Amino acid sequence: xxxxxxxxxxxxxxxxxxxxxxxxxxxxxxxxxxxxxxxxxxxxxxxxxxxxxxxxxxxxxxxxxxxxxxxxxxxxxxxxxxxxxxxxxxxxxxxxxxxxxxxxxxxxxxxxxxxxxxxxxxxxxxxxxxxxxxxxxxxxxxxxxxxxxxxxxxxxxxxxxxxxxxxxxxxxxxxxxxxxxxxxxxxxxxxxxxxxxxxxxxxxxxxxxxxxxxxxxxxxxxxxxxxxxxxxxxxxxxxxxxxxxxxxxxxxxxxxxxxxxxxxxxxxxxxxxxxxxxxxxxxxxxxxxxxxxxxxxxxxxxxxxxxxxxxxxxxxxxxxxxxxxxxxxxxxxxxxxxxxxxxxxxxxxxxxxxxxxxxxxxxxxxxxxxxxxxxxxx
Numbered sequence: 001x002x003x004x005x006x007x008x009x010x011x012x013x014x015x016x017x018x019x020x021x022x023x024x025x026x027x028x029x030x031x032x033x034x035x036x037x038x039x040x041x042x043x044x045x046x047x048x049x050x051x052x053x054x055x056x057x058x059x060x061x062x063x064x065x066x067x068x069x070x071x072x073x074x075x076x077x078x079x080x081x082x083x084x085x086x087x088x089x090x091x092x093x094x095x096x097x098x099x100x101x102x103x104x105x106x107x108x109x110x111x112x113x114x115x116x117x118x119x120x121x122x123x124x125x126x127x128x129x130x131x132x133x134x135x136x137x138x139x140x141x142x143x144x145x146x147x148x149x150x151x152x153x154x155x156x157x158x159x160x161x162x163x164x165x166x167x168x169x170x171x172x173x174x175x176x177x178x179x180x181x182x183x184x185x186x187x188x189x190x191x192x193x194x195x196x197x198x199x200x201x202x203x204x205x206x207x208x209x210x211x212x213x214x215x216x217x218x219x220x221x222x223x224x225x226x227x228x229x230x231x232x233x234x235x236x237x238x239x240x241x242x243x244x245x246x247x248x249x250x251x252x253x254x255x256x257x258x259x260x261x262x263x264x265x266x267x268x269x270x271x272x273x274x275x276x277x278x279x280x281x282x283x284x285x286x287x288x289x290x291x292x293x294x295x296x297x298x299x300x301x302x303x304x305x306x307x308x309x310x311x312x313x314x315x316x317x318x319x320x321x322x323x324x325x326x327x328x329x330x331x332x333x334x335x336x337x338x339x340x341x342x343x344x345x346x347x348x349x350x351x352x353x354x355x356x357x358x359x360x361x362x363x364x365x366x367x368x369x370x371x372x373x374x375x376x377x378x
Contacts, residue, residue, distance in 0.1 A: 003295045005075070012072055016054070016079045023048065024085040026347050032086055033204040039162050040206040041086040043118075050118030055093045058239070063108065064116045069305035070239065074246035074297060081250020084354055086205060088121045088159045090243045096122030098239040099167045099184065102224045102232040107186055111165060123163040124236065125154040125187075125210055132363040134169070134237060135230070136177050139212060141170035141185065146219060148172075148185065150212040158361070160208030161198040163189055167236070168212075173227045184229035185221045192216070203353040238315045241362045242304055245297045245315070245322040248358045252290050252326030255351045259283065259333040279336065286332050293318070293325035316372050320365040323358075330355045 005013065024045055032042065049055050057073045059065020066072075073094055080087055092115055100108055100122075114120035128138055139152030150170055160166065166187045174181025187194065193215045196208040224232045260283060263274030273279055300318040303311035330352035334341040342349040359365070 003298050005071070009071060009075060013075045013079070015052070016076050017082075019048075019052065020079045020083045020085055024087070025083045026350060029084045029086050029204065029350070030344075038198070038206070040159060041088055045085075046088065046121070047118040049087070049089060049093075050116060054089070055118060056097075056112075056116040057093060058097050059112060059116065063112050065112075070242055070301040071298065071305060073239075073243060074249075074301050077243050077246040078250035078253070081247035081252075081354070081358075082254040084203075084251070084350055088123070088163075090240065090247065091123045091158050091163075092121050094243040095124045095236055095240045096165070096167055099124070099223055099232060099236045100186075102184075102235075103186065104220065104223075106220065107223065111186075114164075120164045121159055121162060122165050122167065123157055123159045124240070125157045125160060125166045125168040126233075127156050128152070128154060130155075132360070132367055134233060135179050135182075137169050137171045137182050138176050139168070139170045141172045141183060143172070144216075147216045148219065148221070150185065150187070150215040150217065152212055154210040154212075155207075157196075157208045157210055159206065160210055161196045161206060165189060166210070167223065169229065169233055179230040181227050182229045182233065183226050184223040184232055185217055186223055187215065187217055187221065201357055203350070203357045205357065234312065237362055238304060238312050241319045242297065242300050242315045244358050244361050245293075245300070245318045248322045248326040248355060249290070249294050249297055251351050251355045251358065252293070252322070252329035255326075255329040255333040255348060255355075256283075256286055256290055258348050258351075259286075259329075259336050262337055273336075282332060282336075286329055289325040289328055293322040296321045313372060313375065316363075316368040319363060320368040320372075323365045326355045327359060 053066045054076055056065030057068045057076065061067045077090060080089060097115060100111060111120060126134055139150060139154065141148045141150050166189065168185045168187050169182055170185055171181055172183040193213040195211045199207050199209065201207055263279060263283065264272060266273045296318040300314040303314045333348045334352055337346055337348050340346055
């Protein structure tokens with residue numbers, strides 16, 4: 001497939017770009033932060049997403065969605081990244097929705113319409129250590145009569161403190177580092193014996209540390225099959241990683257644009273610094289790195305939409321490449337702005353902070369390089 005957007009996709013990009021630029025630019029993020037917001041996003045804006053039909057981008061029309069795919073979801077996320085828009089779109093409309101596609105009819109009927117209407121937020125409770133290791137699940141789910149009892153902790157759960165429901169990866173069999181024996185559960189946030197400790201991240205967003213002190217859920221809370229949840233988890237993670245990569249494309253692209261604009265305005269020794277050949281070379285190098293990353297992300301999205309067997313590897317490559325390219329974009333931006341770039345007076349510093357969070361989310365470049373090598377037999 002060609003590595004460019006169709007006419008309809010371009011129209012969607014234009015719509016989302018103007019919407020977020022007007023309603024949820026960087027100033028929107030600043031306002032939430034400075035007001036001491038503890039939610040992490042604007043519920044009213046989440047409703048606006050729903051009114052535009054964005055929340056159901058990955059759902060078929062029979063489920064109340066728009067029947068689009070990962071390419072279109074990536075278009076939305078790129079604009080979210082360009083504007084640093086605080087939104088549960090990635091975790092809910094991408095992650096939770098992908099997981100619920102493997103859920104029961106009752107689970108889908110209960111939660112999908114609420115997500116599409118902007119009345120619910122979902123999140124993935126997965127990681128338990130300081131690094132992303134999805135195969136290492138220690139949170140236990142023990143069957144006690146007709147229920148499962150969940151005991152353990154989850155860390156770095158984005159929007160976990162305000163989510164209406166959680167997709168929780170728990171161990172029902174096997175050892176700590178085995179993929180078999182993992183089961184996914186849908187746990188409502190008001191469950192007894194579930195507590196959340198909120199942490200503000202470097203980019204002013206929130207994540208939660210969740211404690212499950214014997215949380216009981218009925219057998220109907222299982223998503224997919226008992227002991228065989230890793231296949232559903234892998235699909236969910238591929239969707240989330242592709243989405244995070246698209247958001248990083250937005251972050252890196254905007255950082256590049258801001259840097260180029262600054263080079264055209266800032267003067268040193270009586271000349272615009274953009275006229276210095278050394279800076280021109282660095283800017284050109286950055287542009288090519290971002291374009292390579294953009295192509296990698298689009299290819300991964302297309303393979304996901306085609307349910308191609310190589311989609312998982314393509315997503316891993318995209319996440320790694322985009323992490324490195326966007327890191328270069330924000331680092332060069334800060335370098336060329338000078339130390340003032342890290343102050344609130346200039347927005348470039350906010351892009352560096354957001355990029356750092358996204359790069360770690362669902363595995364950094366080193367994780368994906370190691371995982372791809374493992375899958376190749378090394």
